[in-house]
Amino acid sequence: MGTIRMDRRLFLKAAGATAGAAATTQVACLSYFKKGRSAAAENREVPTTCELCPNKCSAIAVVEAGVVKKLNPNPENPKSRDMLCARGNAAIKQVYDPDRIKKPMIRMGARGEGKWKEVSWDDAFDFAAKKLSEVKDKYGPQASLWSSTEGFQEIFFKNLGLAFGSPNLVRHPTLCLASVNLAYSATFGTVPSFDLLNSKFVIMSGANRFESIITPDTMDLIGGVMERKAKLIYLDPRFTVTAAKADEWYPIKPGTDLAFILAMIHVIIKENRQSKDFVAAYTTGFDELAEHVKQYTPEWAEKETEIPAKDITRLAREFADAAPRSLYYAGRRSSWYQNDFQMRRAQAILNAIIGNWDQVGGMVPNAKLPKGEFLFMPWDEPKAPRVDEIEKNFPLAAKGDGVYLKLRENVLSGKPYPIKAWMVYKQDPMNALPDQAKTLKMIEGMDFIGVIDVAMSDMAWYADVVFPESAYLERTDPVEVMAGIWPAVVYRQQVVKPIHDTKPNLEIVQGLAKRLGLSDYFDYTIEQWVEAEFKELPIPMAMEHMKKHGVWAASGKPTYGKTLTPDFRFVTKTGRIELFSQRLQEAGYDPLPAYTAPVQPPDDRFRLILGRVGYFTHANQTNNVWLNEFMKENDLWINPKPAERLGIRNGATVEVASSVGKVRLKARVTEEIRPDCVFMLHGFGKKSKMQSLVYNVGASDAVILETAWDKVSGNAAFHETFVKVANA
Amino acid sequence: MAMKKKRYALVLDSRKCINCKACAVACKAENQVPVGNTRNWINEARQGEYPKLRIDFEPEQCHHCEHPSCARVCPTGATWMRKDGVVLVNYDDCIGCRYCMVACPYDARYFHEESGTVHKCTLCSHRVDKGDLPACVETCPSKVRVFGDLEDPTSRVHELLATRRYRVKEPQTGNGPQLYYLL
Numbered sequence: 012m013g014t015i016r017m018d019r020r021l022f023l024k025a026a027g028a029t030a031g032a033a034a035t036t037q038v039a040c041l042s043y044f045k046k047g048r049s050a051a052a053e054n055r056e057v058p059t060t061c062e063l064c065p066n067k068c069s070a071i072a073v074v075e076a077g078v079v080k081k082l083n084p085n086p087e088n089p090k091s092r093d094m095l096c097a098r099g100n101a102a103i104k105q106v107y108d109p110d111r112i113k114k115p116m117i118r119m120g121a122r123g124e125g126k127w128k129e130v131s132w133d134d135a136f137d138f139a140a141k142k143l144s145e146v147k148d149k150y151g152p153q154a155s156l157w158s159s160t161e162g163f164q165e166i167f168f169k170n171l172g173l174a175f176g177s178p179n180l181v182r183h184p185t186l187c188l189a190s191v192n193l194a195y196s197a198t199f200g201t202v203p204s205f206d207l208l209n210s211k212f213v214i215m216s217g218a219n220r221f222e223s224i225i226t227p228d229t230m231d232l233i234g235g236v237m238e239r240k241a242k243l244i245y246l247d248p249r250f251t252v253t254a255a256k257a258d259e260w261y262p263i264k265p266g267t268d269l270a271f272i273l274a275m276i277h278v279i280i281k282e283n284r285q286s287k288d289f290v291a292a293y294t295t296g297f298d299e300l301a302e303h304v305k306q307y308t309p310e311w312a313e314k315e316t317e318i319p320a321k322d323i324t325r326l327a328r329e330f331a332d333a334a335p336r337s338l339y340y341a342g343r344r345s346s347w348y349q350n351d352f353q354m355r356r357a358q359a360i361l362n363a364i365i366g367n368w369d370q371v372g373g374m375v376p377n378a379k380l381p382k383g384e385f386l387f388m389p390w391d392e393p394k395a396p397r398v399d400e401i402e403k404n405f406p407l408a409a410k411g412d413g414v415y416l417k418l419r420e421n422v423l424s425g426k427p428y429p430i431k432a433w434m435v436y437k438q439d440p441m442n443a444l445p446d447q448a449k450t451l452k453m454i455e456g457m458d459f460i461g462v463i464d465v466a467m468s469d470m471a472w473y474a475d476v477v478f479p480e481s482a483y484l485e486r487t488d489p490v491e492v493m494a495g496i497w498p499a500v501v502y503r504q505q506v507v508k509p510i511h512d513t514k515p516n517l518e519i520v521q522g523l524a525k526r527l528g529l530s531d532y533f534d535y536t537i538e539q540w541v542e543a544e545f546k547e548l549p550i551p552m553a554m555e556h557m558k559k560h561g562v563w564a565a566s567g568k569p570t571y572g573k574t575l576t577p578d579f580r581f582v583t584k585t586g587r588i589e590l591f592s593q594r595l596q597e598a599g600y601d602p603l604p605a606y607t608a609p610v611q612p613p614d615d616r617f618r619l620i621l622g623r624v625g626y627f628t629h630a631n632q633t634n635n636v637w638l639n640e641f642m643k644e645n646d647l648w649i650n651p652k653p654a655e656r657l658g659i660r661n662g663a664t665v666e667v668a669s670s671v672g673k674v675r676l677k678a679r680v681t682e683e684i685r686p687d688c689v690f691m692l693h694g695f696g697k698k699s700k701m702q703s704l705v706y707n708v709g710a711s712d713a714v715i716l717e718t719a720w721d722k723v724s725g726n727a728a729f730h731e732t733f734v735k736v737a738n739a
Numbered sequence: 740m741a742m743k744k745k746r747y748a749l750v751l752d753s754r755k756c757i758n759c760k761a762c763a764v765a766c767k768a769e770n771q772v773p774v775g776n777t778r779n780w781i782n783e784a785r786q787g788e789y790p791k792l793r794i795d796f797e798p799e800q801c802h803h804c805e806h807p808s809c810a811r812v813c814p815t816g817a818t819w820m821r822k823d824g825v826v827l828v829n830y831d832d833c834i835g836c837r838y839c840m841v842a843c844p845y846d847a848r849y850f851h852e853e854s855g856t857v858h859k860c861t862l863c864s865h866r867v868d869k870g871d872l873p874a875c876v877e878t879c880p881s882k883v884r885v886f887g888d889l890e891d892p893t894s895r896v897h898e899l900l901a902t903r904r905y906r907v908k909e910p911q912t913g914n915g916p917q918l919y920y921l922l
Binding site: 080081082083084092093094095096097099100101103221222225229230233234237250252254255256260262625626636637638640641650682683684685686 | 752754755757758759760761763764765767768769771774775785787788789790792793794874877878879880881882
């Protein structure tokens, strides 16, 4: 197994606690409640789990006189490693935001006009239940749409939709990482984690890990790269923070990553550098792969990608030489191009042939932990087929998540059947989906829209009724098991009582269920639910432990190599790692990733590319006063060459127009982007006046993005829009 | 407690800084810093021409100088230095004249409107005195910041400064800054 890297600060803390702790392969998870760390008598310290992004970091809330004063990182969680990012620290301001929805609200004026009446919870529930029942009576329960984004209380919302009788739950993955999930599942039968703590050679395609989100992957990699223990190769049309920290940055021509990967596979196979033993023992379809990639030479790929052939060849060699401690990292948001699934498949195949599967510093199948389940009364499965016709259009896609953009097309066309009620939990389709005009049209077609959220998102702004959810620091939530290389269980418990007239999602769901005649299915409290989950956790005195610590990490070494036994069956059709996929072939897709050159923008247009910055979570938190300070508005990145041609000066207001809309924002003339692309950040130009810091400030990318999706997964393709830019 | 002399300092490995601002928000919460003011910040240097580019980040805050010019110019003695090197403002004595803000070579101080006094980084001495780390150090995801006692030969800061090359900012002022930037 060799020595395992340990980052410096953990080493420092561990060394301070017990000498020799650094020799272990475990991530050091020290106790927060160490001797001497005692709060002053008037303070309380409550362990909980952050909700400001999907990473679920452990935090200790310091409460003074009933007010959350500070959130400290909790070192006991290996998936947050004694850190909280800017967002995590700023969660306090989510609670004490003057823009918060303080009571349930019913719309008085036109949708989006912003005329609201504060009402009692009873009135809000009665109103919504009446409207939902009307739609059910007139069109059937399938005419309701239930859309939500992941969260510990999301399950209650989804269950209400199902109990109501609708098959139409639609979740965020097809706006996010559905293509990665599907590509790795199609190849390995599961989606692994990436052992960046121990990797020596990492390639990232646009996964902007040092800038867009801060998780242990970020921390492991920055430690490795900066201490020269790992080499990072980064491909991105934009010079991001990750590019700045990488050993090599290639401003790849957008949409051509697949050509780069195929050429790498070509070089590795041509030079016989694949892991022959691994390929023979665990994979199927290598011969077909070898034949297939013969056409994809580095010289060919240079023309496609603008990455020199000699560099592609060298990188392929270095990648294979560093195996199994080398990784082509999958990344998070992977919704870029219409070939996204096949591009991720090619990454998975490249990883597979060098034999980094289930190895230290490679890809590791996730270890899981058991948890109990609260047994509630089951309902009849919804009878109608899904409105997005997922079985027909995307036979391999995850049915429970739906395919968002195809769903919107079908809702707009009214086929195969009408959708007339839209319930939304914790999601902002107004900004999350491309082509806002289409979303607005979908909103227009609804007889009823209800939104449950902590803040008045743009979607909530267009709703008929808004149910204010309590912020995470005001709630107790279900227990979450985080599978991974270092699996852990986290618990979110109430830190302070709700400061406004808000409710946790479960109580909102119950209020609606009662009036819809569905109470029997939701006849429990959060305490009963959590208690049932605690029961089967592999922790002695689980409830006491979780209430005291907020997290439990499985101890011992990570279990590498469990799947590397002759009789192990991968969850694929052949039981082996499928380089060539018969299943894909049968479904009518390329069984091996085949390259088609993407259409490039004409001379008078730019490709619009998107990204994230870790101060904000998608379109969220731009209205958080402590985070907004770092970026008060978004701007349009444009290279000086085209800017000069167009007479655009830095800071000038420009109009950015696509075939579906136009926006105005300030230009940032910068060398840090390819001349054929422009970039803008997500989460600005809000329509909701209760996002007062970003209301009508900057621009929303959703207005100009065109509708396109990946053919296999249905994942939104967000980098397929060409725009014109001109001085406004 | 041993009565040995202490000299607190911060060693910064700026190369690891990714400009994530966790330090800035942690400080804001811990020290109730008003919106619009900051006790710590990250300097950015962007240079080059596409595609040969470079970005450098550099976290900064009060340098807790050995010979602080802010203390020298303070007419009331409100700015003072603890025995462990932490430079503090005694708000009861501060008259808000802001000479110190002008005298600071690092622009590390701000005028706190509500109280009419001048504020700055305290190295979270209230936390340090309890045995905890400064808030910015504790929360930092990429482990840029190392806090410790230079007088303690077993400390990590001591080790880093003994084994690595480093620089301080504006040494010519004679202030003797105690933020050490690793090279």
